[in-house]
Amino acid sequence: MKIMMVLAGFVLMVAYCVISTSDVAQAEEVLGTGTDSLLGGDLTDPEDDGAPDADEGYNAIFTANEEPGFGGGEFSFNVFDNILGGGNAKWCCGRGGGIPDEGLHVTAELEESYVLTHFTVSSANDVPTRDPTVWEVQGSNDGEDFTTIFSHDGDSFWDQRLQVVLFEAGEDFEAQTTRYRFFRHVTFDTASNPAGAYFQIGEIEYFGDSSLTPVDPKTKLTTTWGSIKNIR
Numbered sequence: 234m235k236i237m238m239v240l241a242g243f244v245l246m247v248a249y250c251v252i253s254t255s256d257v258a259q260a261e262e263v264l265g266t267g268t269d270s271l272l273g274g275d276l277t278d279p280e281d282d283g284a285p286d287a288d289e290g291y292n293a294i295f296t297a298n299e300e301p302g303f304g305g306g307e308f309s310f311n312v313f314d315n316i317l318g319g320g321n322a323k324w325c326c327g328r329g330g331g332i333p334d335e336g337l338h339v340t341a342e343l344e345e346s347y348v349l350t351h352f353t354v355s356s357a358n359d360v361p362t363r364d365p366t367v368w369e370v371q372g373s374n375d376g377e378d379f380t381t382i383f384s385h386d387g388d389s390f391w392d393q394r395l396q397v398v399l400f401e402a403g404e405d406f407e408a409q410t411t412r413y414r415f416f417r418h419v420t421f422d423t424a425s426n427p428a429g430a431y432f433q434i435g436e437i438e439y440f441g442d443s444s445l446t447p448v449d450p451k452t453k454l455t456t457t458w459g460s461i462k463n464i465r
């Protein structure tokens with residue numbers, strides 16, 4: 234009996250280790266470096282025909298709480314300019330006094346709502362200590378109340394400059410059942426925050442499904458993916 238108890242305890246311990254490890258492990262995928270490694274055609278510009286200098290051709294309305302615009306000095310909307318490179322192809326470098334409590338955020342408002350299926354975030358060309366270490370991707374349908382879709386608090390994901398990293402629903406963040414029309418990227422910390430120039434992002438791409446039927450929260454627990462597909 235005693236041996237059984239010890240064995241059961243051992244099995245539970247192993248199971249706990251496996252579960253907690255898989256919880257922490259994020260299987261984000263490195264797609265490469267530079268503009269050619271971007272997936273392209275994301276929700277903010279499916280045709281990839283946006284002209285950043287004129288702010289024309291984009292399929293989203295962009296807003297930000299820091300440096301809104303494509304022009305200026307490395308302003309925030311350059312995370313949607315479809316380009317990875319130096320200078321104004323990025324958003325850099327943070328405001329004086331460090332990152333505010335609400336974070337540094339940039340939002341894309343789309344014409345339709347989408348279930349987020351995957352997204353990419355790319356490092357910029359400056360020093361790695363400016364890459365986000367604590368950050369989130371959030372969704373909203375009114376542009377006021379945001380729900381966290383993906384969150385990270387730890388080491389930077391990027392080990393090269395201008396590196397494109399892919400994050401997928403069901404692997405790197407919870408498979409989504411709610412459609413959102415606003416997607417917001419928020420950076421709460423970087424390795425060099427708040428000293429000097431402490432922040433940068435090269436590019437962000439969002440991808441989603443606008444046809445997925447939103448799940449009634451009451452039936453959410455018992456609904457399987459198979460039956461959702463059948464309903465569609």
Ligand SMILES: [Ca+2]
Pocket residue numbers: 277278279280281282283290291292
């Ligand atoms: Ca377009």
Ligand SMILES: [Ca+2]
Pocket residue numbers: 300306307308324325326327
């Ligand atoms: Ca700037």
Ligand SMILES: [Ca+2]
Pocket residue numbers: 273274275277278313314315437438
């Ligand atoms: Ca794009």
Ligand SMILES: [Ca+2]
Pocket residue numbers: 311312313314315316317318322323435436
């Ligand atoms: Ca860019």
